[in-house]
Amino acid sequence: MLYHFLYPLHEYFTFFNVFRYITFRTIYAILTALIVSFVMGPWIIQKLKAFQIQQIVRDDVPSRHLSKNGTPTMGGGIILAALFLPTLLWVDLTNRYIWIVLLTTLGFGGLGFLDDYRKIKEKNGLGIRARYKFPVQVAMGLASSFILFHLMDHNSRLVFPFFKRVMPDLGNWYILFGMLVIVGTANAVNLTDGLDGLAIGPVLITSATFMLFCYLAGHFRFASYLQIPFVRGSGELTILCGALVGAGLGFLWFNTYPAQVFMGDVGSLALGASLGTIALVTKQEFLLVITGGIFVIEALSVILQVISYKLRKKRVFRMAPLHHHFELKGWAEPKIIVRFWIIGIILGLIAISTLKLR
Numbered sequence: 001m002l003y004h005f006l007y008p009l010h011e012y013f014t015f016f017n018v019f020r021y022i023t024f025r026t027i028y029a030i031l032t033a034l035i036v037s038f039v040m041g042p043w044i045i046q047k048l049k050a051f052q053i054q055q056i057v058r059d060d061v062p063s064r065h066l067s068k069n070g071t072p073t074m075g076g077g078i079i080l081a082a083l084f085l086p087t088l089l090w091v092d093l094t095n096r097y098i099w100i101v102l103l104t105t106l107g108f109g110g111l112g113f114l115d116d117y118r119k120i121k122e123k124n125g126l127g128i129r130a131r132y133k134f135p136v137q138v139a140m141g142l143a144s145s146f147i148l149f150h151l152m153d154h155n156s157r158l159v160f161p162f163f164k165r166v167m168p169d170l171g172n173w174y175i176l177f178g179m180l181v182i183v184g185t186a187n188a189v190n191l192t193d194g195l196d197g198l199a200i201g202p203v204l205i206t207s208a209t210f211m212l213f214c215y216l217a218g219h220f221r222f223a224s225y226l227q228i229p230f231v232r233g234s235g236e237l238t239i240l241c242g243a244l245v246g247a248g249l250g251f252l253w254f255n256t257y258p259a260q261v262f263m264g265d266v267g268s269l270a271l272g273a274s275l276g277t278i279a280l281v282t283k284q285e286f287l288l289v290i291t292g293g294i295f296v297i298e299a300l301s302v303i304l305q306v307i308s309y310k311l312r313k314k315r316v317f318r319m320a321p322l323h324h325h326f327e328l329k330g331w332a333e334p335k336i337i338v339r340f341w342i343i344g345i346i347l348g349l350i351a352i353s354t355l356k357l358r
């Protein structure tokens with residue numbers, strides 16, 4: 001919004017020319033998101049407690065989780081407020097990619113809200129049945145992917161980090177692939193969100209990585225030099241990624257161990273869908289696999305565990321997702337969290353290195 005009101009003033013005062021620069025607006029989107037988090041966080045947590053919107057910990061978790069019963073949940077509202085307000089304040093509101101990412105985020109966040117609400121209402125921690133939740137995710141993912149496919153002039157080529165010449169063309173199948181990216185990322189973040197700060201840490205790292213890639217992909221000269229797809233208009237998503245970084249840092253202030261609040265499915269599904277859609281816009285879906293590797297590892301641990309148990313009646317891990325396995329091995333919760341963050345940072349650096357290793 002500020003871009004539309006203040007940038008035109010540069011004709012009278014040269015200072016306002018600064019509002020043209022994506023870098024300037026991204027920095028202030030980060031700072032605005034932090035301020036929104038710190039101002040709204042305590043108030044939202046207080047309201048969640050007042051309305052008894054509190055986590056019901058299932059009885060089959062590692063025993064140390066039972067002490068978490070009653071922790072306020074649905075704190076994803078803090079994240080969404082700190083993402084939407086700065087984005088709408090600092091971006092060019094005519095940018096269509098901004099709206100496709102925000103609306104996809106809102107759709108998955110809304111589904112997560114209904115799931116969280118049902119868990120609390122039914123007091124059993126189960127929520128909406130997968131057979132109802134999953135088709136809704138697929139439908140929303142297909143809708144977003146279909147719109148993006150047309151917004152990007154049917155660009156259905158796949159881009160692989162490290163292999164610049166390998167660019168298979170999926171044709172219309174790209175719409176299905178795009179849905180899988182959005183739904184898969186949303187559920188992988190959801191599975192990862194099982195320890196204090198465990199999900200928001202890698203979300204932060206992934207958002208920071210994509211903040212760089214959105215800026216480069218939206219800049220013709222940089223994209224050409226680095227041999228990454230040039231996506232006209234994707235540069236504005238740098239600002240949205242900045243708001244994601246600020247919102248993630250702000251939420252981590254309250255979600256760090258011992259957590260004052262959990263994000264709930266309203267937060268985890270929204271964040272995953274947001275990252276998946278951003279990856280589609282920048283044509284960097286496989287970069288998401290690298291920088292979001294913690295989410296991939298957690299989801300794979302569940303897939304392996306379920307397949308092994310169904311086929312062999314034996315578990316691969318003591319419990320899946322992987323963070324529970326380390327809990328049952330006796331690792332302290334903060335140790336698991338910080339070590340997962342360290343791996344996330346390493347993966348983020350490897351993802352950035354792919355810019356030169358092509």
Ligand code: 57M
Pocket residue numbers: 055056057058060061062065068073074190191192193194195196197198255259261262263264265268302305306309315318319320321324
């Ligand atoms: C998402 N939700 C946390 C919180 C958070 C198929 C199966 C693998 C599904 C999976 C599952 O139920 N996943 C749901 C994980 C829950 O966190 C809530 O959910 C929101 C995110 N969606 O925001 O509101 C619990 O996680 C803990 N937590 C924290 N700090 C945080 O900041 O400590 C969350 C956030 C919270 C709290 O205790 O209650 C969760 O774990 O449910 N199921 C599982 O993950 C289960 N694994 C399992 O069944 N493994 C089996 C097979 C089927 C794979 C096996 O290994 O044999 C584990 N989760 C639970 N119980 N709750 C273990 C059993």
